[in-house]
Amino acid sequence: MNDMTPTREQRTAVLEGMGCKRKRVEDIRFTQGKGTYVDDVKLPGMLHGDFVRSPHPHARVKSINSDEALKVPGVLAVITAETLKTVNLAWMPTLAGDVQMVLADGKVLFQNQEVAFVVATDRYAADDGINKVVVEYEPLPPLVDPFKAMDADAPMLREDLAGKTTGAHGPRKHHNHIFEWTVGDKDLTDAAFRKAEVTIKEMISYHRTHPSPLETCQCLCSFDKIKGELTIWGTFQAPHVIRTVVALIAKIPEQKIHVIAPDIGGGFGNKVGAYPGYICAAVASIVTGKPVKWVEDRIENLTSTSFARDYHMTAEIAATKEGKVTGLRVHVLADHGAFDACADPSKWPAGFFNIVTGSYDFPTAHLAVDGVYTNKAPGGVAYRCSFRVTEAAYCIERAMDILAQKLGMDPAELRLKNFIKPEQFPYHSALGWEYDSGDYATAMRKMMESVDYAGLRKQQAEKRAAFKRGETREIMGLGVSFFTEIVGAGPSKNCDILGIAMFDSCEIRMHPTGAGIARMGTKSQGQGHETTWAQIIATEIGIPADNIMVEEGNTDTAPYGLGTYGSRSTPVAGAAIAMAARKIRAKAQMIAAYKLEVHEDDLEWDIDGFRVKGLPEKTMSMKDICWAAYNSVPPGMEPGLEAVSYYDPPNMTYPFGAYICVMDIDVDTGVYKVRRFYALDDCGTRINPMIIEGQVHGGLTEAFAIAMGQEIRYDDEGNVVTGSFMDFFMPTAVEAPHWETDFTVTPSPHHPIGAKGVGESPNVGGVPAFSNAVNDAFSFLGSTHIQMPHDFWRNWRAAKELGVFV
């Protein structure tokens, strides 16, 4: 060997494979403003559509007059429900088995609901047209409070469902009831509560909020009359699902629908569902024969497409005096707004909320969820979390703190006492899940040591004493959160969307010179797939990540996949990538054996190629194998080197983490300061530590926003009062706390590379950490639970109600 021969470390480093803090390749175009988003796509003759929206939360639509609007220069058409009825599209199916009005059909059911679609030569003309459409409404009493939805005298919202006693998920108890979903053993759980030495019960609300990605929802539809083909550029987290939905409802053959999701400026669940804007733009393009673009503005985004949360959770825990939990009972009142448009796997009306037993060994549990209609926008999307998992994590993490308070125990100690132990995995939870792997106590203890938990508690005790002596007006809270997520939907045995199993896919094609292209059924919205996917391939087949191009989002070229949300990309598509790469490697091994004139079994893999066992000098690099694949394959073998894999995961993955927030609150103004936030994440195998850290920072910032003020609020009359970033709390770098991140690694035993997914963990674990910090701060003054969001004035109100101003 001469000195120029690279070392094994150098050969590994050059690949920039798994574990490497590889810089994000997509950032080169993003940071220079050179990305291509939907609104950057401009076609000749393109028209623009925009909505007339309802000012009323609940009203009968008596008439719509478009005469004056059609006189506005540039306005070409005004589409109403009547127009859509001619193509049977006035209503559309939702992912949750309900139907939703595309345009107001006789009635409006929430403020800012889509009433008519004005199509014009530019956006200015469209908006001028909107102002000239005259709609006559007859206001009806609005139903705003979900707790009143099932009152006997509550107004009937969904007249289209009148008399229907069964919905998509079973019996309906009331005209505003959508479903009841129950899981667990009721009798056993009731018995546990009868025998309990200690119980707690609290109604814990997780307020309505919104994913509010930087780029709003938008699409550009272009129908080619001659070919009968529809091309849709759109902000889609799941492009293939959109194609299938369009095929099913527009009756266009699926091969003639081309869905392209270009660069996407954030999704967070907002871009999973199908919205009236997509349907209207498609119909408008079919009607006019011109491309039609629809771009939501911020107000429309916040008030019409896809809220998140709005779960009102009554949690009860039964426990022994020593703090061992013996039972969990949860009832959820779920406010779904006017239509049930939750983007959950079809058979899961409350998503995976039955992960609500969290990280604790509950011998028994029972859960019931009632979904109701109200006069609010539809949605119920998974805002940076797996389906309803953040609600569940918030519920159990608040409830555990409340139990600790009742027992007079430290909340960290209570958690340590009840954790599922490492030897219990795979663990079967009382509500039906099989947790794959975890080492909770190690993660918890690492967190406690890293922040000097005992020292912080001591400081808090001193500060409380000083507060009682009148020496300070500041109180201090420690928010502990230990979450277990359930991500990677999902195994076909329990997950589908509209009947399509929730597998995902990857296709890899290697080119002769040792480069390649890989395509997936997922779609990055900023997660950095182009970077990380190439890293998995680099490690698996020994080709530098820089030589692998990753492409997503074009349904004509990408293999069918279910898209990116619910932290499913790494658990599902990540596995498909490894499996496809392994198929490539298997064929490569046969080619190498042929070229090296040995038996396949005499070869072993070594970083970037094969070597003959016992003869380390006899090697063939993957690069050379690629070349050989195109000119000298073994007799009888097809040339080329490509593979495709569709991966149906055997189980979900269960990332977990230990977070703590240290907060100080000025009781006089309610102003809080996050002194410290430490987040330890265990997402199994870590593909790119830098991207993980970035994901954690982003998710924590959203968690901070949600817990401390970000809400979609309706007044008593049903007006939405948080329609812009002035009032919808969107923190800037100034408000966002400093984040400290840490990790442990407990690989998933069933995943090909052991990875579990991380993008959503910080939102799931972060919200309870912030809320627990606020609640912990106030607890010594006698409160047990203060509802989110914890913005300044509400903190002041809490202080006032606890009597600190006397």
Place this chain on the structure above:
Amino acid sequence: MIPGPFNYHRPATVADAVKLLASLGDDARPLAGGHSLVPMMKLRLATPEHLVDLHGVEGLKGIRRDGNRIVIGAMTTQHELLASDEIARSAPILHEAALLIADPQVRYRGTIGGNVANGDPGNDMPALMMTLGASYRLEGSSGARDVAASEFYQGAYFTALEPGELLTSISIPAPAAGHGYAYEKLKRKVGDYATAAAAVVLTMASGKVATCTIGLTNLAETPLSAEDAARAVIGTGLDAATLKKAAAAAEAIMSPAADARGPVEYRKHVGGIMVTRALTRAFARASS
């Protein structure tokens, strides 16, 4: 969020601008930085048929000293205010307050003239101008007049500006050397208008407050001058009881609206706290 149609004019002199405004009547609005007006137009809450852009008008910019007064041209941006040594030296409270307005992008465009002429109770500069005893020069087709800031604000978006009049400059008597000052603003985040804010300018003599003015932002339909509160501290060493009295006197004149920043009671309560904090800080800064 798309404005309606409008015509755009760009006059070169104050005379031309005034003439345009007079001839176009009620349907015309001056356009300064556009950071209050354009958002309203995007929501179609304002639908002017004519915009008279003041950016081409000569002589509306700049900060100069005129004897013991500071004169600021209406089209001077918040950023220029922040960059000015004259302001930092003679009226540092303006510097402190300008830094609390919106964010750098807005401050590069937004003007002091637009801020004080707008009449939005959320704007920070008006209460400051009242606290400093400033006056505004208004020019219309019938000539120029000076109106004291304390006389200018009549209601939300309702000011002493007559149709066709332009606000061309602001004149501020330079506060006494060694004065104490502070602007305390509680807001939910960067870029937010005040939940409550208080401006204090005071002077001291032999350890006691000699003169004091207090202004309040976003605590009523117009900026307020808290005169009783100011009187309560004059002649005192600002002991705890006095601070409490001053805060109570200020709270008594507040009538904020309930909004997402909080209910009325909260906004008054923190309004009182802003007064207390501004007084305390101004007092500590002043030299006797």
